[in-house]
Amino acid sequence: MRPILDNRTARHLFLDRHLLLRPSTGSGRGDDLQGVLNDLGFVQVDSVNTLARAHDLILWSRRGRYRPKALSRLVSHDRSAFEHWTHDASVIPMRFYPMWRLKFARDEARMRQRWPAWQGEGWDAEVHKVLDHVAAHGPASSLDVGGDEPKGSSGWWEWHPSKTALEFLWRSGKLAICHRSDFRKYYDLAERVIPADVLSTHHEDAEIIDWAMMAALERLGFATSGELAAFFAIVTPAEAKDWCAAALAAGRVIAVDVEMADGSRRRSVTTEAILAQAQNLPEPANRVRLLSPFDPALRDRNRAYRLFGFHFRIEIFVPEAQRTYGYYVFPVMQGDRVIGRLDVKRDGRTLAVRAFWPEPGVMMGKGRVAGLSAELDRVRHLAGADDVVFAPDWVRP
Known part of the structure; x- marks a missing residue:
């Protein structure tokens, strides 16, 4: 018989894995902030700033002493984090970078398949032109390449061709974001941004899939195969389903019925260790x-x-x-x-x-x-x- 995780315990476990169950402590900078980023897995970056930018408010919710310059420092100075894509643009721990190679390759394949219809023939010539510009002149923003070009009507967000090329090169791993200025992204060659020891690390696809699934489960506490696939958005839904079946058969994970807010149950996977921890969590802090x-x-x-x-x-x-x-x-x-x-x-x-x-x-x-x-x-x-x-x-x- 599958164990049942009641809704109250499930909420506590889920919030604890997201660093929202206990009172927040820590400086919110340096190694402490790096630990928060590692524990969360990534933090989504968003430009809307009615109160504070999304990534800053997310980190402040976990560390009240956090200030925006601390995250910028991890990316642009310490090089202990990098910007790329999960379900959306995000800041990600640098030690995860080797796992993103599978995402780079898959994103590039999708773009190459779709872009001829979006951008017209010869769009890849602009990609080479922009890559050569960055190689020769160093970090560049969208204003530095093709600023006088007309915007297209079929590209991403009607970007001009060079901006689209920058995005292609970033999504495919050829370029990396080296810093931001007034929230504007500046791109440089990946080998000039990513630390050499990280850049030289490679893993087989199967290793990356296994890491992505287990890392997602550790951060969610319990999840369906689809939720695990969506966490980093590296693994396909089919791969996630196969991984869960194999992990269940090998005893690496267990099935659990999680009670929802309406009393229904949803089958998920977790681990014996996580399930044991869930029974000994503290009561949530009463802070609003x-x-x-x-x-x-x-x-x-x-x-x-x-x-x-x-x-x-x-x-x-x-x-x-x-x-x-x-x-x-x-x-x-x-x-x-x-x-x-x-x-x-x-x-x-x-x-x-x-x-x-x-x-x-x-x-x-x-x-x-x-x-x-x-x-x-x-x-x-x-x-x-x-x-x-x-x-x-x-x-x-």
Whole structure:
């Protein structure tokens, strides 16, 4: 008979693996920040900056003393992290770089298959031209190559040809992001960015698949084969299914029924060691936490709904008249429960709280309001604000 992981224990295990169960400690820089990045596996990078950028808020949620320059230093100075793609653009521990070679190869094959239809014949000549420019002149941004070129109507995001070439070379591993300036990416040859010992390390595809699956399971605690494949987005769904079958047969993982928020059960895999740890976790900290919309604990919207009963989407691309909530709202968690979503924006040196929508059954008593106010007072230091101002009708039905 398969073991059952009740919903409360499953939430605690999941949050602990995402560094959200216990009180946060640590400097949020240097080796401590590197440890957070290793434990999470990656942190998604996003340009929207209504309060703080997604990656900064994700790391601040785990380390209240974190400041953005610390992550930039890991990438551009220490070279202990690199930027590339998981499910989206992310900062990833440098020691994982050899595992990304499989992703480079697969991404390049997909692009070469699709791009002739998108970019027209001869698009690869622009790739060679841009690569030669970077080799000869050093780090370059999209402004340094083809800035006067007209944008295409069929390329990625209507980029000009040289920008598209930069992206191709980065996604295929020929170039690496060496630093950012005002959030603009600068690319250089991979051999001038990636440490030599890392660059010279190679693994067989089967080794990479095995690593990606087990590393994902360690960071999720329990998962389906599809969830494991989606974590780093290196492994295909079919490969993930085959890996789970083989790992179950070999006794490396076990099957477990995980109780969802609605009482249903979802079959997943875990390990005996993780299951044992789940029974001895501490109670979650009662702190009210402001999370990024791209927080790794909630980025899989379907899983967040199944596990926490929290239905979340970002309404950036929804017409204003059709929005249920604000343009860009932040999930708010307390303990092991998502208690609502907050519309807050930095306005000069002020954090302007426009609305908070509690989840069904969540009462906004004095204690919870005080907890949310305290969290906003903490995050204003990250946002560079001096005070927090609440709209008169900020608590919404």
